[in-house]
Amino acid sequence: MHDLAGADPALRFSPYCWRTRFALAHKGLPVETIPWRMTDKAAIGFSGQGRVPVIRDGATVVSDSWAIAEYLEQTYPTPALFGSAAAQAHARFINAWADSAMLGGFGRMILHDIFTIIDAGDRDYFRQSREARFGMTLEAMREGRETRVEAFRESLLPLRMVLSHQPWLGGAAPSYADCIIAGTLMWPRCSSRFAVLADDDPIAAWFERMLDLYDGLGRKAKRP
Amino acid sequence: MHDLAGADPALRFSPYCWRTRFALAHKGLPVETIPWRMTDKAAIGFSGQGRVPVIRDGATVVSDSWAIAEYLEQTYPTPALFGSAAAQAHARFINAWADSAMLGGFGRMILHDIFTIIDAGDRDYFRQSREARFGMTLEAMREGRETRVEAFRESLLPLRMVLSHQPWLGGAAPSYADCIIAGTLMWPRCSSRFAVLADDDPIAAWFERMLDLYDGLGRKAKRP
Numbered sequence: 001m002h003d004l005a006g007a008d009p010a011l012r013f014s015p016y017c018w019r020t021r022f023a024l025a026h027k028g029l030p031v032e033t034i035p036w037r038m039t040d041k042a043a044i045g046f047s048g049q050g051r052v053p054v055i056r057d058g059a060t061v062v063s064d065s066w067a068i069a070e071y072l073e074q075t076y077p078t079p080a081l082f083g084s085a086a087a088q089a090h091a092r093f094i095n096a097w098a099d100s101a102m103l104g105g106f107g108r109m110i111l112h113d114i115f116t117i118i119d120a121g122d123r124d125y126f127r128q129s130r131e132a133r134f135g136m137t138l139e140a141m142r143e144g145r146e147t148r149v150e151a152f153r154e155s156l157l158p159l160r161m162v163l164s165h166q167p168w169l170g171g172a173a174p175s176y177a178d179c180i181i182a183g184t185l186m187w188p189r190c191s192s193r194f195a196v197l198a199d200d201d202p203i204a205a206w207f208e209r210m211l212d213l214y215d216g217l218g219r220k221a222k223r224p
Numbered sequence: 225m226h227d228l229a230g231a232d233p234a235l236r237f238s239p240y241c242w243r244t245r246f247a248l249a250h251k252g253l254p255v256e257t258i259p260w261r262m263t264d265k266a267a268i269g270f271s272g273q274g275r276v277p278v279i280r281d282g283a284t285v286v287s288d289s290w291a292i293a294e295y296l297e298q299t300y301p302t303p304a305l306f307g308s309a310a311a312q313a314h315a316r317f318i319n320a321w322a323d324s325a326m327l328g329g330f331g332r333m334i335l336h337d338i339f340t341i342i343d344a345g346d347r348d349y350f351r352q353s354r355e356a357r358f359g360m361t362l363e364a365m366r367e368g369r370e371t372r373v374e375a376f377r378e379s380l381l382p383l384r385m386v387l388s389h390q391p392w393l394g395g396a397a398p399s400y401a402d403c404i405i406a407g408t409l410m411w412p413r414c415s416s417r418f419a420v421l422a423d424d425d426p427i428a429a430w431f432e433r434m435l436d437l438y439d440g441l442g443r444k445a446k447r448p
Contacts, residue, residue: 080310082310083308083309083310083311084307084308084310084311085307085395085396086304086306086307086308086311086394086395086399086401087307087308087310087311087313087314088395089311089386089390089392089393089394089395089396089399089401090311090314090315090317090318090393090394090399090401091314092386092389092390093314093317093318093321093382093383093386093393093401094314094317096381096382096383096385096386097317097321097382099382099385100381100382100385101382157320157324158317158320158321158323158324158325159317159320161320161323161324162313162316162317162320165316166313166316168313169313169314169317170310170313170314171309171310171312171313172309172313175310175313175314177310177313177314177317
C-alpha cells in the first residue's frame, strides 16, 4: 500500500490512507506500506490515477479508500466491514459527511501544521493547491483556530448523539463507519499538536478505544 | 397513531411523525392517524410522555420515531427497514444528522410559517418554547432566510454526494434512511411555501421519487 508520508517517512497522516489501514487491520490482513509523497505521481502511475491510498493485492490494484473498502469486503468477507448492502449504503453517507463536514472543518485548523511536516519537495504544490481551494493563505487559515474550534466541535454533534446510544458507530462492534471517522481523526493527530477535540468529549473517549484496537495500530503511529 | 396536526386537522407536518408514516408504509402496515395538538398532553398520557408520534399496535404502545422504527423492524421483519444490525447502527448516524443539521437549519427558516398554521391553542406554547430555544423571536428567525438558505443547501452536501452514487440512501432500494430524510423534508413541505431546496438539486429529484412511493403517500399530503 502506498501511504502518504511527511519529510520524516514515519509520519503518516492521510485520513484516507488511515481509513484503509484500519479497514485492513479490521480484516486481519497484513500490509506493507510504502511511504509516498504528494508530488511523486510516477510512483503510483500503475494505478491509473494520482492519489493515495493505492493497494496492490496480488495482481489487483485498487485506489480510493471507499473502493478499497468495497474490494476488501467482497474479497475477504469476514470479519465484515459492512455485512449487508444497506449497511454499506448507509456507511456511504457517513463517509460523505466525514469528507465534507469533518475534513473541511479540520482543514483550516491544521493545514499550516501539515505544511511544516511535509517533504520540501511537496511544499510548493501543497501551498498552491490548498490556498487555491480555501481562497486564503495557509497562515490566514490558522488564524483564530482556538476560537473557531468551538463551532467545529459543535458540528460533530451527530457523532456524539450516536455514541450516547451505542459503543461503536457500527453498533455493538466496530464497522467500516468506525474506520472512516477514526481515520479522519488520525489526520490532525498525526500532523499537528492542535487539540481538535476537548478531552471530556465522548467522541474523544471513543477515539481512544479506537486507538487501542488492532494491537494499538492508531496509538503507535508517530506524532509530530 | 397520534400525529401532529395544524389548525386544519388535515395539515400534518411533524418530521418525526412523517418518518413513522413512511416506515409504516414501507412495511405495508395500515394505520389510522389521530390528529393531535402540541398542548394536548392528556391525549397521549397513556404513552408515559408528551410527544408524538405515538403508535398503539394491539396492546403495545411505542413513542419516539426511532424506537418505533426498531419496534416495527423487530415485529414485522419484512420488508426490511434496516435488514442488519450494522445497517441499523449506521442509520442512527443519519437520524442524528437529520435531527441536528437538517432540523436545526430548517427551524430558523420555517418556524414562523408553522406558527401561522397551528391551532390557536398551541400558539403561546409554540412561540415561547421556540423563541427560548433559538434565543430570538419567530419574526427575527424568518428574516434573511432567502439569503441564509444558500448556506443551508450547501450543508446538505453529504446527501448529494451519496445520491450521486446510488438511487436511494438505502442503496438499490429505499431503507429507513430514506424515511428519515424524506420525513424531515416533509416538515417544510407541509408547513410552508418557502423553497428549502433548489429545483435542480439532485436531492429534490430523489425527494420527488420518495413522494411517489407508497401510492403517493407524501405527494397526497395537504400543503398550506
